[in-house]
Amino acid sequence: MGRFARLVIAALAIVPLPHAAEATERRTLVIAAGEVSGYYFPVAGAVCRAVNKERPRGMTCAVMPSSGSAANMAALKSGDADLAVVQSKALLLAQAGEEGFKDLGPQPELRALMSLHGEATMVLVRPDSGINFIGDLKGKRVNLGRPGSFQRAMGETVLDAAGLSLGDLSPLVELDFAEQAAELCRGNIDAAVFTGVHPIAEVAEAIEECGASLVAVKGKAVDAFVKRTPWLSHVAVKGGTYDGHKDELASIGLKAVLAGTIRLPAEDVLDVLKAVSANFGAFVRLHPVLRNLSKKEVARDGISVRLHDGAEKFFTEAGLR
Secondary structure, three states, X not given: OOHHHHHHHHHHHOXXXXXXXXXXXXXXXXXXXXXXXXXXXXXXXXXXXXXXXXXXXXXXXXXXXXXXXXXXXHHHHHOOXXXXXXXXXXXXXXXXXXXXXXXXXXXXXXXXXXXXXXXXEEEEEOOOOOOOOHHHHOOOOEEOOOOOOHHHHHHHHHHHHHOOOHHHOOOEEOOOHHHHHHHHHOOOOOEEEEEEOOOOHHHHHHHHHHOOEEEXXXXXXXXHHHHOOOOOEEEEEOOOOOOOOXXXXXXXXXXXXXXXXXXXXXXXXXXXXXXXXHOHHHHHHOOHHXXXXXXXXXXXXXXXXXXOHHHHHHHHHOOOO
């Protein structure tokens, strides 16, 4: 367990005990997060830190570790959790009961509260590939990943955003994520797609070892694609994240979303969002992935399902919707 995760657990544990008179009024919200060593757990902890500082109407907050988005959606459905951190696309699929969420069935009661950090999709190209813009991928050897994988889904998303199809690649390459950086440096492929929280070790290694570079995912076609794809957002990788890339790189990607259900009272949702807003400066400093987050992004980006009524009320009154 990392130092930050231990600090989050310690911070959550330091919640004053209620006086006898208020014990019956106190409510603890449980946020289903992810693995303690991942990003969702400390981000959920940052939300709880704000709630536990404000203690609105005696409310407190605790983080529940989990194995990821599917487990979080199951916890929401069963009532074991009040809130959950989930990937924006996974939230939409869970609501429809599609793909990895078929066994759970449709969850039309799911609602979004706020957007959190992003996972940027970047295109890494070998030196002298002739790829300077994503439209240049046409006719190139691009690794999209294994069929059915998350990597493949995001690779195809980049093609769609660029107005390209699988048939535009020459040829289509289907390597595992762990193989693509090495194959790029060997000259066996021209480009590879990486999605995640940056920096990604494999990307940094390829840049250092063979002079690979990143290509921004941007343009009018990309803007239009993001506008019609609710789970997708404009995401940027800040300058200096990788050697040789001093300027910010525009891209697209997924967002982590704090979600709940219609069973959660609007008053509770308002309390959570007011607590985060009142401590926003401290909130975004609690973990590096939150540092560049703005209140406008929180209200709009990656909101792939309907906002909870409490969230709609809060963001509208705050002038953010």
